[in-house]
Amino acid sequence: MAVPLMVGIDGSESSLEAVDWAAHEAVRHEVPLRLVHAVIADREAPDMVAVASERARKSAPAVRLSSEVLHEDAVSALVGKGRNAFALVLGSRGLGDLAGLLLGSVSLAVAAHADCPVVVVRGGVEHRIGRFGIVVVGVEDGEGSGTAVQFAFREAHVRRCRLVAVHAWSVPVGTPGPPGLSGYAFQAMGRPPADVLADALRGPAERYPDVPVTSEVVEGPVRRALLEASSGADLLVVGARRRHGHVGLQLGLVNHAVLHHAPCPIAVVPQI
Structure with a gap:
């Protein structure tokens, strides 16, 4: 049996937009879609599930659909389901979130603790319907983004669209260097930023030779580079490292920033 794509529902318009996005995603990847509603006690749960189910079938009539109601807190329920989920x-935003919040508390907590990729559906309708034909992935030095790059290639492959790989770097303030040496040249004395990006892309590019790739090496803050690149994208993909000795992921400042401000859906992919 295929591992299902899970989508959390709570009756909010935001969760119904997530259902729309997830229904199309499940059909693209040929996996079943499972609607999950977690609540301690809610007499309206059957109606909520029915509304979400109708929305999913309307968005993607071919989707293989199922649903379940779990009587526990939403974060624990969704993280638990994530142990056996495609994503x-x-x-x-959820029904219970305070006005003015940029990202719902449940979405942030699940993104920080799930074992599988977590997609937070953000942005206007043009970013949610695949209008731009671009997937953006952030690439960092080291192994933290390896699984994220593989995920991004697979997304670009099934969407038949372009992948934009972004590696941003900066020389730390106060770092001594030879007089007259540019920041890029100084950075290249260690490991050239272009090599970081090329090495990260090489393996997945061989696996998905049909995916057109644009590489962008940017001098400046990672947050700004990713937000600018994703302004014309259908999906932004970032990686997350495991925290040694602790449950959950190390989202870091950059991931927190893009989860709160990304103009399009964003996938947080745990490092394997």
């Missing part, structure tokens, strides 16, 4: 899809 978890969530809305950016």
